[in-house]
Amino acid sequence: MTMKYQDLVRQIEKKQSFLCVGLDTAVEKMPKHLHQTPDAIFRFNKAIIDATHDIAVAYKPNTAFYEALGVAGWQAFEETVLYIKSKYPEMFVIADAKRGDIGNTSERYAKAFFEQLPCDALTVAPYMGSDSVQPFLTFKDKWVILLALTSNNGATDFQFTGEEKKLFEKVLDTSKNWADEQQLMYVVGATQAEMFTTIRKHVPKSFLLVPGVGAQGGSLSEVAKYGMTKDCGLLVNASRSIIYAGSGHDFAEAARAEAKKMQQEMASLLKEYR
Numbered sequence: 001m002t003m004k005y006q007d008l009v010r011q012i013e014k015k016q017s018f019l020c021v022g023l024d025t026a027v028e029k030m031p032k033h034l035h036q037t038p039d040a041i042f043r044f045n046k047a048i049i050d051a052t053h054d055i056a057v058a059y060k061p062n063t064a065f066y067e068a069l070g071v072a073g074w075q076a077f078e079e080t081v082l083y084i085k086s087k088y089p090e091m092f093v094i095a096d097a098k099r100g101d102i103g104n105t106s107e108r109y110a111k112a113f114f115e116q117l118p119c120d121a122l123t124v125a126p127y128m129g130s131d132s133v134q135p136f137l138t139f140k141d142k143w144v145i146l147l148a149l150t151s152n153n154g155a156t157d158f159q160f161t162g163e164e165k166k167l168f169e170k171v172l173d174t175s176k177n178w179a180d181e182q183q184l185m186y187v188v189g190a191t192q193a194e195m196f197t198t199i200r201k202h203v204p205k206s207f208l209l210v211p212g213v214g215a216q217g218g219s220l221s222e223v224a225k226y227g228m229t230k231d232c233g234l235l236v237n238a239s240r241s242i243i244y245a246g247s248g249h250d251f252a253e254a255a256r257a258e259a260k261k262m263q264q265e266m267a268s269l270l271k272e273y274r
């Protein structure tokens, strides 16, 4: 199932949620009773997915957590993506891999996530320029999520530099010539809430993937206040604060409770700001 802009808007409307659950799964952080099972990562993810699919609209497995485990980890990544898309095809699946290279190489990255696997979207670092992003955009029914203003402290090192225009503003303005809001989204960290007004001047309609609430301390209500559009235009991600909300046999229910808390706040923010 292809996920178009309007499909995403419909999901948000139906579930009254713009929550993206980050599947940053690490064995040492999951409940002890799962540690010894050979497919611990997938079993953990499956439980979290089954417990949250009706209150979230997206999942974002970050490939680093899977690649760190070699072949077995990548298998768990594949299984997770395939499970989501077969059981809950309406869910938006973001592979968070922050790719981007010379065109000939980006083409292979695109195949890995969009042909070998049915991911809907991929995070991409835009800093090698148009020809490094273009191969991802040739997959017309897939999404590219460009890093614009990231949530970490180091965001100031490069993204905030520049005289008239900051680097992140250049990323937004230049990339608008590559594709529109039907295919391009941007990463803007929740920890940069005061910048959402500026971001919206450059990309008034685009969806923004917003990590940084929960464990990194960003504010959901500030993000909605300054970043929400009439179509919502936000996917707010939380990883650790949801998936590790509990550490016992009831970890999936604990994750659901945490996700539900966020969804309820999202429902009232949708009423207030849209």
Ligand SMILES: O=C(O)c1cc(=O)[nH]c(=O)n1[C@@H]1O[C@H](COP(=O)(O)O)[C@@H](O)[C@H]1O
Residues within 6 Å of the ligand: 022, 024, 062, 096, 123, 149, 150, 151, 152, 187, 188, 189, 211, 212, 213, 214, 215, 216, 237, 238, 239, 240, 241
């Ligand atoms: O692209 C991302 O998703 C991302 C960009 C960014 O600026 N900051 C950021 O935290 N992320 C990712 O979002 C997730 C945040 O996880 P938590 O801090 O546990 O909610 C991780 O997978 C990060 O790699």
